[in-house]
Amino acid sequence: MSVSKSLKKDIRSLSFEQLQEWVLQNQLPKYRAQQIYDWLWLKNISLFEEMSDVPKSLRALLSDSFNITQIQAQTIQIAKDKTIKCAIKLYDNNVVESVLIPTTRATACISSQVGCSLDCKFCATAKLERMRNLSYQEIYQQVYFIKNLAKEKYNLPLTNIVYMGMGEPLLNYQNTIKSIELITSPKGLGMSPQRITISTSGIAKMIVKLADDNYKGNLALSLHAAIEEKRVKIMSISESNNLAMLADSLNYFYEKTGTRPTLEYVMLNDFNDSIKDAQALINFCRKVKSKVNLIEYNDVEGSAFKKTSKEKLENFIKHLELNKIIVTVRRSRGKDIDAACGQLVNKNPLFSNVLTNS
Numbered sequence: 001m002s003v004s005k006s007l008k009k010d011i012r013s014l015s016f017e018q019l020q021e022w023v024l025q026n027q028l029p030k031y032r033a034q035q036i037y038d039w040l041w042l043k044n045i046s047l048f049e050e051m052s053d054v055p056k057s058l059r060a061l062l063s064d065s066f067n068i069t070q071i072q073a074q075t076i077q078i079a080k081d082k083t084i085k086c087a088i089k090l091y092d093n094n095v096v097e098s099v100l101i102p103t104t105r106a107t108a109c110i111s112s113q114v115g116c117s118l119d120c121k122f123c124a125t126a127k128l129e130r131m132r133n134l135s136y137q138e139i140y141q142q143v144y145f146i147k148n149l150a151k152e153k154y155n156l157p158l159t160n161i162v163y164m165g166m167g168e169p170l171l172n173y174q175n176t177i178k179s180i181e182l183i184t185s186p187k188g189l190g191m192s193p194q195r196i197t198i199s200t201s202g203i204a205k206m207i208v209k210l211a212d213d214n215y216k217g218n219l220a221l222s223l224h225a226a227i228e229e230k231r232v233k234i235m236s237i238s239e240s241n242n243l244a245m246l247a248d249s250l251n252y253f254y255e256k257t258g259t260r261p262t263l264e265y266v267m268l269n270d271f272n273d274s275i276k277d278a279q280a281l282i283n284f285c286r287k288v289k290s291k292v293n294l295i296e297y298n299d300v301e302g303s304a305f306k307k308t309s310k311e312k313l314e315n316f317i318k319h320l321e322l323n324k325i326i327v328t329v330r331r332s333r334g335k336d337i338d339a340a341c342g343q344l345v346n347k348n349p350l351f352s353n354v355l356t357n358s
């Protein structure tokens, strides 16, 4: 008798070891576990019938015992600069956004939570309630989806992944780490961890944990102000994670991993863009081995912030460089479709099943 659909477990929630156990419990040859796992994770199938080298009887047993969940692209929007934003519908009808950023290579910007529990004043996602964490499978499937899209639309291989979509990855720690394990595993996408960047609003305890857990990817901290009172004004997470705690955790991370963290700094007009602010940033950099990534502010509806003028940005950069700080500028991508940093807020018509390729 088949188990009713709602009682069936999602087969993607099983680890390889659990799948092996299930195979043995059902008196099947051990190699079947690998076969099934490869179909699920290497070939990313949606139906048990697609497992063409698995006997029909086993496919029937699998579909009697499990469901296979699959994410679905709800809408796909293409910006003038070729950035693509996808609204991804999850199995429970929640929606997150994933972005493909093409240059000479392709970068996937992926979400780790439905909404966000933080309240960063300059970020559109902060306006959404945090509904739930994404599972590691859902995070992995976004990467898989963007990888295929990069190939299909631009014939580009996916080379980089940034955890800079919706949500705070270090508040969904286990799933973030597990998704990276799968992305970097030869059983998954076999990508190099050095091509992966986790961006965090700054949860000192979890930065230390990343280092202790032997994380091999890159880390970016959303600093945005190196003057305590200013940072608290725009990011309330800094009330419990002050600059001194962050500096200590980043130094620990660098000592343990040998990877220099990046300090992200969104340039907000007349808020954090003066020479005094630059000097505070330099002082922070003197305490923490790091590099600075200045970010162009992207407009967010209802926000009081404006982007810095070109002149002030140049002066800020000059001041940092004179003080031997390694600095790069991240220009906006996909602004016309609200796909740039901090603009992901599920603005598209939901559940419309429209593919707006314009």
Ligand code: SAH
Pocket (backbone or CB within 6 Å): 120, 122, 123, 124, 163, 164, 165, 166, 167, 168, 169, 199, 200, 201, 202, 221, 222, 264, 266, 295, 296, 297, 298, 299, 300, 341, 342, 343
């Ligand atoms: N929660 C994580 C990752 C999500 S946001 C974090 O806070 O780091 C990715 C980056 O975009 C962060 O540095 C974030 O502060 C920045 N960002 C948010 N809103 C922005 C906006 N309106 N313009 C430019 N960057 C923004």
